[in-house]
Amino acid sequence: MNKAVESSVDMICSVSELATLFRQGQDIRGFLSQVVQIVSRHMQADICSIFLYKEQRDILVLEATAGLYSDMVGKLALKPGEGLTGLALRELRPIREGHGNNNPYYKAIPGSGEERYESFLAVPIIRGVKRVGVLVLQDETSSRFSKSDVQALKAIASQLAATLENAQLFMTLPEHSEPSAMDMGIRHLIRGTQVVEGVALGLAYQMEGPGNNDNLISAVDDNYKETMEDFHSAIDNTENQLEELQNRLEKELADVASLIFSAHLLMLRDEGFFGAMEKRIHEGSTPKDAVVHIANNYITLFAESHNPRMREKVQDIKDLGHRILENLLKDEGLHGDYSGQIILSNELLPSELLKLATQNVEGLVLFGGGITAHVSVLARSLGVPLILTEDDNIFQIPSNTSLALDAHQGLLIVNPDDAARKRIEQLIEGSDQVEKLETAARPESFTADGVRIYLRATVNLLSDLKLAKRLKAEGIGLYRSEFPFLIRSDFPSEEEQYLIYKQVVDGLDNPLVTLRTLDVGGDKILSYIPDSEEANPFLGLRAIRFLLENKKVFVGQLKAMIRAGGKRQIRILFPLISSLDDFLNARRIVLKSLSFLKRDGLGQFPMPKLGAMIELPSAVEMAPELAREADFLSLGTNDLVQYMLGVDRTNEKVADLFDVRHPAVLRAVKRVNDAAREADCPLSICGLMSKNPQTIYYMIGLGINEFSMEPGKLPGI
Incomplete structure (x- = not known):
């Protein structure tokens, strides 16, 4: 490996390490500042600058520079096609000039201090079909940059693209101290590690966690009085839904279907479960109260079992109880599944992941060591965005709190504002690139x-x-x-x-x-x-x-x-x-x-x-x-x-x-x-x-x- 190639590889590695630091918490401006310093040093160029594309305003803004006057950062703006930098973005191709100021597209920027730099090299930063920005090198020596420099800078731009595209979403977010249970109504970030890339919008669903109430609670209007007929209808509808889910799973994932919902169906037909509910209704309880009471008895019984396989069934009972209650509501707006929900949990079994994916879960956030290699592999195949975090504040997030999950960057945005939601929506729209x-x-x-x-x-x-x-x-x-x-x-x-x-x-x-x-x-x-x-x-x-x-x-x-x-x-x-x-x-x-x-x-x-x-x-x-x-x-x-x-x-x-x-x-x-x-x-x-x-x-x-x-x-x- 010759010295030029060796230098390029070192530079790519350095930028990759910086991207890791950014994901672990460094601010975007600090990250960009270090990138231009590294690229300028390795390429031995007098100037290195990064311009980011602001899609809503259709402009390129100088966000970091090594060599130009620093007071231009955040102020220097170009339209696509304006100057050599804008041309690189508009035409999505590298621009290399030995005498940049002789090119008809050259635009002198008063106060930038770039007038004496003749050599010019600009490479667009793109992510798929999305324009992210432009990476620029300049040098006093004419004809300074070679074709190999173009390839090296393209490699750097590719390395930066994913980090920069998603980072723009967070450049305007204010810094917050660690959130507590009392300030969960304000927007803030929870940082983690990417396990399965992807993005999602949804409402928080607490599957389990420290201090989480495992029992069912009644969400039904007390003014609504169900009958025994309503109860039987809810049981029938629940059984039909579960059989439909199992059939769909067997059709789409035949190799791992294995009667995933069999525990639900067996419980539903069990005399000790269904029969006990029916008995309480005959004794004067409402169907709603009967479902909640019996389901909670089973949840407690299974949760306290010394048998780990019995403890694994707690979530099955919760799922089943919620589904029966929702069918009692007769509310067409309810899905009876995990549509529009992002799961927050301590751990996840492969069978649980399959159930969630089959029921349209949007994304997953797991705490601490709650992930195993085979679960992460399974989640990738199922296409479920997933991050792992050490921040136990996820368990302080109330259910139904609005969330935006950016698994590309290992970030969970709690109560995202309109701008953050729109950005995530754009990423979702662009994510289906098959x-x-x-x-x-x-x-x-x-x-x-x-x-x-x-x-x-x-x-x-x-x-x-x-x-x-x-x-x-x-x-x-x-x-x-x-x-x-x-x-x-x-x-x-x-x-x-x-x-x-x-x-x-x-x-x-x-x-x-x-x-x-x-x-x-x-x-x-x-x-x-x-x-x-x-x-x-x-x-x-x-x-x-x-x-x-x-x-x-x-x-x-x-x-x-x-x-x-x-x-x-x-x-x-x-x-x-x-x-x-x-x-x-x-x-x-x-x-x-x-x-x-x-x-x-x-x-x-x-x-x-x-x-x-x-x-x-x-x-x-x-x-x-x-x-x-x-x-x-x-x-x-x-x-x-x-x-x-x-x-x-x-x-x-x-x-x-x-x-x-x-x-x-x-x-x-x-x-x-x-x-x-x-x-x-x-x-x-x-x-x-x-x-x-x-x-x-x-x-x-x-x-x-x-x-x-x-x-x-x-x-x-």
């Missing part, structure tokens, strides 16, 4: 110098396949098979798994399909396994260790995968391999599974290609041996970074230490790649490093050309 992404997607990908790159889809749910196909994914680089296991209350049968895997294998036109075997343990706990709690689950019986310990489960899954492949040679990937023995033992069980299929008369199938997932430091050390034995390797960068740096990426207190660009991580990637190339063993990359432009450049430079990522990220890479 058609634009589809237009940008290409069937094959190459670097500028013609190197072939394979971009494959990481599939979490069957619903991801449609998007992967639309965005022209070149096969499935990783199918995470654990979600059907996590959602159910028991192991899915071999036949159930076969039907799911068959849809995955047939989901894309490209024949390359990589099915990863069950990766549970750590934060992916199967609630139906007795004694599954461990002192340190991330270092316990997880992934391949669990399967080698539970061979019946392993064989059942392998048989289902092999059957789903038919006559095709699918790829099967083993997670969390720590030694050569792990891989060889797993391969032996694949051979046994093939013999069982032949013995049982189910056919003779080709041997799948078998891969080892490199996620542990020990696997990095064993990469040469693994590369010689495996048909392919896959570098799971999320767990690799976590285990190498000793950082839980879902823990907000140390999340800033989770760095995919850490030298130890980059060296590990190189070592694994060297081992794979030496053994002529294909290597693919999945996880955060596969969708980070900075690390992708590094890995392509190493010769790695296969990457797997969520379908929505494909066109951007």
Whole structure:
């Protein structure tokens, strides 16, 4: 890497780190000031300036500069097309001039002090199709900027775009001290960390939290007197709604549906629940009071249970009670679901997330450690904006308080004003970019110098396949098979798994399909396994260790995968391999599974290609041996970074230490790649490093050309 390229990479990294600081609380002006200083220093330019586009006024305003007179900040304004800077924005292209003042578009700005600077370079800052601003360099030396400078500045502008677009929303917000329960009526911000990007507007819904009243309360007008007939009608309507929700879930998310609403339906038909309500009504209570009383009895009973699975059902009872009450109201304005609501909660189970998503929840805000990796992955596939915060003031927000959630920036705006709401609405309108992404997607990908790159889809749910196909994914680089296991209350049968895997294998036109075997343990706990709690689950019986310990489960899954492949040679990937023995033992069980299929008369199938997932430091050390034995390797960068740096990426207190660009991580990637190339063993990359432009450049430079990522990220890479 030559010095110019090295300098550009350093600069991109520096700006990326500043963007992180801004998200953690630095004000926008301070952030911009540091950016222009860094860019000016790295590019060795006399002047660096940032202009932001004010859409309502249709003007560009100077917001930060290193080199011009500082009193021009906030005052210097240009129309699109005015001067070389305005021209860059209007035409959305870089403007490079060796003698800027000779260009007919040049406009002298009195009092700016820029008259003596001849060289000029301006790059528009754009986010999708939205204009954000312009990044400008100037220098006294004529013809100072080269084509490589243009590329470097475009990379910086791209790095800044997302942060600056969303930051403009908060530039006018006043600073507030930490909110308390008494001042929740005023607008303020709650900061957190992005888990799933997106934006949402809605009303607060307190699912649970410190001091939160778990019991139902009566919201029905006391003047309205329901009858037993009304009660029976409400029960019938509730049952019909739940069955409709379950049918919709099975249609849209067949692989994880698993009777999600079965607990609701069973409770509704239970004599101790429905019958007890009916009995109280016969004894003189109103239907409303009967529902509230019996539901609260069950909530208390379940909440105080020593059985964790019983405690998990508290929210089911609350949901069911609220739905019955709303059907008693006979109010057509009520949805009976979570439309228009942003959930505030301590923690969330995968099944709860599915219920919320099926019932049209707008967004999620979780407190502290209330997020697990598989919940965040599931939320991404379901498209639910989600942030994690350490600010327990979220539990002081009264239900039905107006909220604006900007998960891009990890921010929750409480009681947003009209300007903030309008800005979020604009972001919502611009967020559905599938058609634009589809237009940008290409069937094959190459670097500028013609190197072939394979971009494959990481599939979490069957619903991801449609998007992967639309965005022209070149096969499935990783199918995470654990979600059907996590959602159910028991192991899915071999036949159930076969039907799911068959849809995955047939989901894309490209024949390359990589099915990863069950990766549970750590934060992916199967609630139906007795004694599954461990002192340190991330270092316990997880992934391949669990399967080698539970061979019946392993064989059942392998048989289902092999059957789903038919006559095709699918790829099967083993997670969390720590030694050569792990891989060889797993391969032996694949051979046994093939013999069982032949013995049982189910056919003779080709041997799948078998891969080892490199996620542990020990696997990095064993990469040469693994590369010689495996048909392919896959570098799971999320767990690799976590285990190498000793950082839980879902823990907000140390999340800033989770760095995919850490030298130890980059060296590990190189070592694994060297081992794979030496053994002529294909290597693919999945996880955060596969969708980070900075690390992708590094890995392509190493010769790695296969990457797997969520379908929505494909066109951007």
